[in-house]
Amino acid sequence: MATTNGRKRVLAGVCAAVTAGLAVGAVVLSGTASAKGAQADATARTPKPTIVLEHGAFADGSSWNGVISDLREQGYPVVAAANPLRGPASDAASLRTVLDHIKGPKVVVGHSYGGNVISEAAAGDPEVKALVYVAAFLPAPGESALELTNKYPGSTLPGALDPVSYRQGDGTTATDLYIRQDKFRHQFAADVPADQAADMAAAQRPVAQAALEEKATTAAWKTIPSWAIVTTEDLNIPAAAQRFMAQRAHARTTEVAASHSVAVSRPDLVARVIEQAARRHRPLTRRAVSGSARPKPGQGGLKGTFLRCHERKVPFSASDESNVPFSPPRPTRLCRDPAAGSRPRQCSWGRRGRRGRVGRP
Numbered sequence: 377m378a379t380t381n382g383r384k385r386v387l388a389g390v391c392a393a394v395t396a397g398l399a400v401g402a403v404v405l406s407g408t409a410s411a412k413g414a415q416a417d418a419t420a421r422t423p424k425p426t427i428v429l430e431h432g433a434f435a436d437g438s439s440w441n442g443v444i445s446d447l448r449e450q451g452y453p454v455v456a457a458a459n460p461l462r463g464p465a466s467d468a469a470s471l472r473t474v475l476d477h478i479k480g481p482k483v484v485v486g487h488s489y490g491g492n493v494i495s496e497a498a499a500g501d502p503e504v505k506a507l508v509y510v511a512a513f514l515p516a517p518g519e520s521a522l523e524l525t526n527k528y529p530g531s532t533l534p535g536a537l538d539p540v541s542y543r544q545g546d547g548t549t550a551t552d553l554y555i556r557q558d559k560f561r562h563q564f565a566a567d568v569p570a571d572q573a574a575d576m577a578a579a580q581r582p583v584a585q586a587a588l589e590e591k592a593t594t595a596a597w598k599t600i601p602s603w604a605i606v607t608t609e610d611l612n613i614p615a616a617a618q619r620f621m622a623q624r625a626h627a628r629t630t631e632v633a634a635s636h637s638v639a640v641s642r643p644d645l646v647a648r649v650i651e652q653a654a655r656r657h658r659p660l661t662r663r664a665v666s667g668s669a670r671p672k673p674g675q676g677g678l679k680g681t682f683l684r685c686h687e688r689k690v691p692f693s694a695s696d697e698s699n700v701p702f703s704p705p706r707p708t709r710l711c712r713d714p715a716a717g718s719r720p721r722q723c724s725w726g727r728r729g730r731r732g733r734v735g736r737p
Contacts, residue, residue, distance in 0.1 A: 425505055425654050428469055429456040430497075432488025432512065433583035434555050435637075439487070442643025456537035459490060461583040463590045464515075468496035481505045483654045483662070486512045487639055488612065489521055489583060498596040506653035507600050510646055511607040513635050514621035516593035522588045524621065530614030536563040539585065552582035563611050565637035566710060576640070595625075602627040603639060603653045605646060612636040620651070628652075653715060 427447055437456040446453045457474045460467050471493055475482060480548050483506045485496035487653045491512025498504040513521050536559040541551045555563055560577035561570060568576070604622035608615045608631055615631075622629045630644060630649050639646050 386734075387582075399412065406461045416658060423480055424452050425483050426453045426478050426651055427485045428471075428475065428478065428482055430484070430490035430494050431456070431459050432486070432490040433461055433553070433559075433588075434485060434580045435487070436579060436581050438579070439576070439637065441637055443639050446643055446647035447650065448536065450647075452651070452654065459493060459581075461489070461581060461587060463587045464492045464496055464592060465583060465590065466585070471497040472501075475504065479503075481538050483650060485509065485510060485650055488512055488636065489587065491515075492521055492592060495592060495596050496594050499594045504596070504600055506656065507597055507602045508630060508650050509597075509604045509622070509625075509627065510601065510612055510619065511613060511638050511647075512594070513606060514597055514602070514604070514625045514627070515611065516595050516624070517593055518591050520589050520591050524617055525588075527531065527611055527620065528614040528616035529614065530611070532563060532611045536560075544707045551585040553585050553588075554580060554582045564635065565640060566611075566635040567641040568635070568637055572640070573637075576637070580707065594659045595626040597627065601653070601656070603649055604629045606631045607634045607636060607638050609633055610636045641704055 380661050382640065410453065416682055427439070428529040431437055431439050436488060438457060444456060447454050455474065457471055457480065463697050467583070468483070474485070475497060480503065482501075482504050484494045484498050484504050485508040486492075489512075491509045492515055494507055494509075495513075498507060499629045513524055515521065516522060533555075536555050538554040538556045540554065541549055544550050557574075558579040560580070561573035565573040565576055602622075602625050604618070604625070604627035606615055606618040606622060606629055607613075610618070613636065619629070630645070632638060632645055634645075
């Protein structure tokens with residue numbers, strides 16, 4: 377009789393264990409599905425940033441055509457703003473009306489003198505997530521485009537200019553600057569096909585001489601992450617001047633053997649750098665799970681859950697990535713960030729079972 381009762385108790389225990397295991401499995405599967413669903417929903421709700429392109433002197437919006445095509449193929453909305461080329465302050469005010477009209481995150485790109493403009497227009501705008509300078513000026517307050525061009529030798533622009541003076545409405549005289557059409561390709565677009573360069577020369581828009589002499593009053597690159605493309609065969613802005621400005625701004629820099637018209641001759645490279653800036657600064661909500669998907673204290677974590685983490689300087693071992701089903705609650709868990717190699721991170725919410733992966737913007 378005792379043996380029979382013992383067998384019954386063992387059998388009852390086994391059944392209870394199996395039932396509990398099935399329940400746990402259902403919770404795990406449900407939680408994993410919820411986490412994946414929340415992540416997918418967050419990704420779908422997060423739009424790509426709008427790319428705003430600002431051309432420089434001696435060009436117009438069509439100089440971005442190749443870049444626009446590449447970015448649109450990648451699903452980015454793009455706006456090529458018209459730059460009046462009258463002066464950094466007034467041109468920045470014009471660009472700011474475009475930025476204010478576009479809702480959501482933005483990446484702002486400037487070519488040549490357009491760098492002066494975006495440095496002022498983007499200042500203080502929380503929706504501008506990154507700046508990209510393409511063979512462009514990155515002036516500090518108190519600096520002008522002319523001053524930065526002359527900081528290092530190498531520019532042959534003065535000898536290629538065709539100045540045109542005119543009388544303004546208030547009776548004062550102003551000067552617009554063109555590049556002579558017979559020197560345009562050599563000076564501005566040496567790596568662009570001759571026929572295309574001739575069209576660019578005919579359609580060029582002049583810059584006010586005063587615009588190149590006007591000093592900057594602010595520098596958005598001091599507070600907004602920046603990227604820079606340095607053109608080593610540039611005859612407008614010496615490569616040494618471009619490097620100096622990019623290094624001072626701590627910009628992520630790409631160098632290319634190209635003329636000043638790199639957006640025309642190498643649109644693929646320019647689009648790639650812009651996309652790098654756009655991907656790096658996608659909103660965090662894209663990869664964060666909702667609060668309902670997080671496991672409750674004592675319930676254990678779920679493999680694949682995205683956690684917000686902060687760095688913790690402690691030794692890291694492979695055992696920290698093991699998938700222990702339901703280990704006893706502990707104060708913290710280490711989780712590996714795939715983008716950070718073997719650097720350990722400590723989850724900002726602890727007392728969990730399985731380890732999660734780190735979500736990064």
